[in-house]
Amino acid sequence: MAEQTYEPRQQRSREKVARILEATASLLETTPYDDLGTKLIAAEAGVSVGALYRYFADKEAIVASLVRQWLQLDVQIAERITTEPLPQHSRELFEKLVTAYADRFRKEPGYRRLWYGGPRIASLRAxxxxxxxxxxxxxxxALVHGYGMPDTVESRRRGRLAVGVASNLLDLAFREDPTGDLDILADAALMIDRYLFAPPSEK
Structure with missing residues (x-):
């Protein structure tokens, strides 16, 4: 079924949507995605199935909204850490960032389970x-203003690539270990720091 989500305007409706998303995240801690149903989510959220369908077409739409909420929080994490007083060395900044995103896998209900066992929703790609x-x-x-990185096309390109590399390393760190492989996490900060401050590549 095509993803369809209703954006509520009233506070009461927003609270119901928040309960549905929270219930879904909580259930994902113990229930595989394939076994998750809208009736179960509605019961956990304390709403009727009919009320749930007023806001979401199906469970995929619920999960898509949940993931979008997490993506917004991911940006907020970067904003918070990069606007705080910066550590002396850039590698320490990357260690803080890696730790913050690793804690999403450790502490955010449903996050790790959905990361590895959830559906691949095409509409979330953008x-x-x-x-x-x-x-x-x-x-x-932060790197330009705090650590003297040159603001160039090359440095911005590397920054975008580094985010993708970091995501893959987090994936590797938590794939088998729910607490995260500490060696991989430490190496992630080291690799990103050295890559971003390496001499410009020759074309």
């Missing part, structure tokens, strides 16, 4: 790409 771009912009700004 949202994910935009989120990566927003994170890269914030990190680049």
């Amino acid at each position: 949202d994910t790409q935009q989120t990566d771009l927003e994170i890269a912009k914030r990190v680049h700004r």
